[in-house]
Amino acid sequence: QVLLQVLIILTGNYNFFNVLTIVLAFSLLDEEHVGRWLGRPRRRHGSGWPPSLGSVLGTLLELSTYGLLLCWTVRYFGLELDWDRKLLDSKVAFTYHEFTTWLRTVTLPLVGVAFLSLSWEILVAMYRCACVRGCFxxxxxxLQWAIMATATVGLFAVSLVPFTYIEHESNGKLWPGIHQMFGAVERFQVVNSYGLFRRMTGVGxxxxxxxxxxxxxxxxxxIEFMYKPGNVSAAPAVVAPHQPRLDWQLWFAALGPHQGSPWFSALLLRLLQGQPxxxxxxxxxESRYPFHTRPPTFLRAQLYKYWFTAPSEGSPGPAPWWRRQHVQEFFPAVSLGDPTLESLLSQHGLK
Structure with a gap:
């Protein structure tokens, strides 16, 4: 998990989210992992050679798993190394139908594997309780085992509902009592769908x-912003771990109509007023803001779709970082006192 987050930090721009995930991941390490950092001697587990059969089988299973993951990644994401351009090309090598079929095949079996794993841990914990000396x-x-086991089973049960959201047929096959339990605790947000951005945007x-x-x-x-894409010739800014709030919110605003982002009309009002x-x-x-001497009389917003350019797309001279295509008007042209702007501000109590 830490390696994954480091790779995302190196290739993405997700401000401090990945740092938080790394901190949480380190909190899961036990004394065996961090003992050396704390200066504690490492406990010996018998002779290191020859290794036991269980150790050998465990290592082989782990290596096989990594090998399969690598093979599947190369196959299903079409990884190819272009030596001439010194690039690693990739493409999705499966259809949407194939993906949904695969999800339908593995979702419920994964639930079964998770249930067996949880059951094993609960039984092991119960056995350890039985081995404790002294009646009291x-x-x-x-008593502790019963409380923790009950809470864990309950959390596991209600977590199955958001876990199976990604495959609706499997979600419908869950026991109705699980849906009722989830509905009873949903407002507390005890469990939720995995991942900060579970459904990726910008694929198209x-x-x-x-x-x-x-x-x-x-x-x-x-009007160019400091961090978000705008000028196709401007390189993407590296901002992590800083989070540019306005640029970030504008990205979310672009995912729907402007009515879904009522703050946008307030932004236009303040820019029309020239608020520093x-x-x-x-x-x-200030020199990079085109209306620093006098506020604009009119403002409007357009919706574009951006893609990174490939090296072959570059023309002679400095190659643009982006290519873009106009989609539609996002917000009509307005000025101070415009009825459309005034209505939106009043509607959301922003005036």
Whole structure:
């Protein structure tokens, strides 16, 4: 998990989320892992050679698992090394139907494997309670085991509902009592779907809202932000672990209509008013903000989809980092006192 997060940090731009995940992952390490860091001697588990049959089989199973994962990754994601361009090319080598069929095949068996694993851990814990000496301490250990086992089984049961969301047919096959249990505790958010971004966006292009300003309503100038994609020739900014809040929210706004982001109309109002605090969220360098001398009379927003360019797409001279395609108007042209803007501000109590 730590290696995965490090790779995401090196190739992505997810601010501090990955750092938090690494901290949580380290909290799962036991004394066997961190004993050397704390200066404690490592416990010996008998002679190291020759290794036991169980140790050999465990190592072989682990290596086989890694080998299968590598083979499947190469096969199903079409990994190819282009020596001429010094690039690692990849493409999805399976169809949506094949993916859903695979999900339908493995989801419930995975639930069964998880149930067996949990049952084994509970039985092992119960056996250890039985081995405790002394009637009082055995009773105390059994009481703790009963409480923890009940809580764990309950959490496992309700977690099956969000776990199977990704495959609705499997979700419908769950025992109705599990759905009722989940409904009773859903408001407490005890369990949820795995992953911060469980369903990835931008597969068909990264949607971006591009703000444009004008003094006459005919000649429009794009307003560039410090971090989000805009100018196709500008390299992506590396911001981690900083989180640029406005740029981040604009990305979420691009995933739906502007009505789903009521704060956007307030942003336009403040830019039309030329408020310095808001302008600094767009550009800390005043000279890079095209309307730093006088606020724009009109503002509008367009929706584009962005893709990274490949080296072969570059023309002579500096190659652009992005290519983009206009999708639609995101927000109509408005000015101070515009009825559309005033209505939206009043509707959401932002005026």
């Amino acid at each position: 301490w055995k009773l105390w250990a059994t 292009g990264r949607p971006e809202v591009i703000l444009e300003g004008s003094y006459d309503g005919h000649s429009w100038t794009e 605090d808001v302008i600094r969220l767009v550009q800390t360098d």
